Amino acid sequence: MEKMSAYDRGKEFYPDYLIEILAVVFLTLGAVIILALLTPIDTGREINFSAAYQPKPEWYFLWSYQVVRYFPGRWMFVGTALAPLLALALLVSIPFTDRGVSENRNRRVAIACFIFVLGGFLALTMIAALSQ
Numbered sequence: 001m002e003k004m005s006a007y008d009r010g011k012e013f014y015p016d017y018l019i020e021i022l023a024v025v026f027l028t029l030g031a032v033i034i035l036a037l038l039t040p041i042d043t044g045r046e047i048n049f050s051a052a053y054q055p056k057p058e059w060y061f062l063w064s065y066q067v068v069r070y071f072p073g074r075w076m077f078v079g080t081a082l083a084p085l086l087a088l089a090l091l092v093s094i095p096f097t098d099r100g101v102s103e104n105r106n107r108r109v110a111i112a113c114f115i116f117v118l119g120g121f122l123a124l125t126m127i128a129a130l131s132q
């Protein structure tokens with residue numbers, strides 16, 4: 001016995017399948033809305049609106065936040081543009097600093113530059129994270 005397809009039985013997409021699909025969509029949407037209303041989520045800590053707002057950036061920008069605090073007012077350009085650019089230029093110049101050919105591959109200048117920049121980033125991040 002041959003199976004008849006949905007098209008052969010006379011069931012078409014519009015309006016038959018469309019009504020079934022929309023019914024499932026609306027039932028699912030209704031169930032999600034009811035569950036969302038019955039189980040509200042905890043919003044975390046309570047906010048004190050009378051306290052002064054102390055914005056702080058995310059941890060990966062804390063070093064830049066601390067550098068800007070060292071250069072207020074007219075010197076802010078140094079803290080926001082020049083200091084990060086100098087640190088980036090030092091990192092980019094590391095492969096070109098100690099180009100001597102040696103068998104023991106001892107790159108003291110390059111390692112010192114990297115440790116200096118990384119230590120500066122870490123120190124500034126920790127200072128900003130621990131300050132109030």
